[in-house]
Amino acid sequence: MIIETKRHAGQYFTKGNCFEFKPFRSWFESIPNYRDMTIVEPFAGAGDIPTLIKNAGYYNTWKMFDLHPKNKEIETRDSILDCPRGQCIITNPPYLAKNSATRRNFSFPKTHYDDLYKLSLDKMLMASPHVGAIIPESFITSKLFINRVSKIISIKIKMFEDTECPVCLALFSENGGDVEIYDENELIGNMSELKECLPVSIKHNNWEFNKKNGNIGLIAIDNTKTDTIKFVDGNYISSDDVKVSSRAKTRISGDGKYNVDSLIEEANNILKEIRNLTHDVFLTSFKGMREDGKYRRRLDFGLSKTILDCAWERL
Secondary structure (H helix, E strand, O other), X not given: OHHHHHHHHOOOOEOOOHHHOHHHXXXXXXXXXXXXXXXXXXXXXXXXXXXXXXXXXXXXXXXXXXXXXXXXXXXXXXXXXXXXXXXEEEEOOOOOEHHHHHHOOOOOOOOOOOEHHHHHHHHHXXXXXXXXXXXXXXXXXXXXXXXXXXXXXXXXXXXXXXXXXXXXXXXXXXXXXXXXXXXXXEEEEEHHHHHOXXXXXXXXXXXXXXXOOOOEEEXXXXXXXXXXXXXXXXXXXXXXXXXOOOOOEEEEEOOOOOOHHHHHHHHHHHHHHHHHHHOOOOOEEEEEEOOOOOEEEEOOHHHHHHHHHHHHHHO
């Protein structure tokens, strides 16, 4: 019951410490008067983040708010309706997908955003020039607030005790520039450089997904052990597993001429190139960590089509 109540509020309380990473320190210490400024925490929960920031060596004063305060230092406030303003906001905003809220009969605000954390980001970015937020790592592929994002740090340490949602620390400034992507302390690259590693192709085939008799199969999600996304012979996937409601497995057909075995082999070569060159940045993270210490990933249908077209071109 406690877990379900947290889901309704979108609350997951912070446990690890990502504020010791070098890219966070670089961002934080670039803020004018960073040592003496008051930091705002609009979604304070149990008040963990100020403690983590202090443990990282920053002894700022804080103004903390929450819809359901856990102690006397936290002021009651609905920060989505009325976000507190300040020079710097650092928080773990609520996550709740609109489709999940609908499925569980939870209330959800009227907004074009599909998740509470995106709406919360919008409000915070209007309230402060500098925002640091622990949010789902899928934000990297969302293309939101790109003019304000400065750095995104993929976090592998255990941040929450009651969810396996892959998370990142997104750092926003008044002028974002070319976003720096980090794997914890390691710089993977700038967003523009990584995008150059993605294949570009003219559309050659009218690829159709979720075709029960398609001669190309796609296993679109890594398993819990290693990187297992791959194209396979269509017969490898049962037609019963092809469902519009699930994107874990599908079968694909195209209207052009191609040798199925050769196309699948080349498509897997291209997929491997993408994963190696981009460190999986453009494959959405998916439910928990693999045994090899990396997040599970999902290949979307849009990039799958491009890969298939590029494979067709190469052949």
